[in-house]
Amino acid sequence: MSITYKTTRENINWQDVSDVLKRAGLADRPANEQEIIFNNSYAVVFVCDGDKVVGVARAISDGLSQAAIYNVALDPEYQGNGAGRRMLELLLDQLKGQNVILYTHPQTVELYEHFGFRRAATAMEY
Numbered sequence: 370m371s372i373t374y375k376t377t378r379e380n381i382n383w384q385d386v387s388d389v390l391k392r393a394g395l396a397d398r399p400a401n402e403q404e405i406i407f408n409n410s411y412a413v414v415f416v417c418d419g420d421k422v423v424g425v426a427r428a429i430s431d432g433l434s435q436a437a438i439y440n441v442a443l444d445p446e447y448q449g450n451g452a453g454r455r456m457l458e459l460l461l462d463q464l465k466g467q468n469v470i471l472y473t474h475p476q477t478v479e480l481y482e483h484f485g486f487r488r489a490a491t492a493m494e495y
Contacts, residue, residue: 385422
C-alpha cells in the first residue's frame with residue numbers, strides 16, 4: 370500500500386469516486402455526476418492507493434462561517450489504520466474557523482463523536 374492524500378481535484382479517477390461511494394451505500398450516481406458534485410464542493414479530500422481512489426470526503430461552505438460535510442467514505446480494507454482519521458483531519462483543516470455540521474449514517478454517529486462532533490439538538494430537512 371502506498372497511501373497518499375489529495376486535497377485537489379486534478380487527476381482524479383471519477384469512476385473510482387463513484388465506486389467508493391456506491392460501495393459505502395452513500396450515493397449511486399455515475400462518475401460524471403460525481404465529478405460535478407466534487408468540483409462544486411468547497412473542500413475535498415481523496416485517499417489514494419497508488420492511482421486508485423479508495424476514500425473520499427467533501428464539504429460545502431460559504432467559506433467563512435458555515436460548512437457541511439458530506440460523502441465521507443473509505444473502502445473497508447483501508448479502515449482501522451488511520452487513513453479515515455487523516456482524511457477527516459485534512460478536510461477539517463480546510464474548514465477552520467467555521468461552524469461545521471456533518472451528515473452521517475446513524476451507525477457511525479459514535480465514531481464521529483470521537484472526533485469531537487456533538488449531536489445537534491435540532492435539525493430539519495426538506
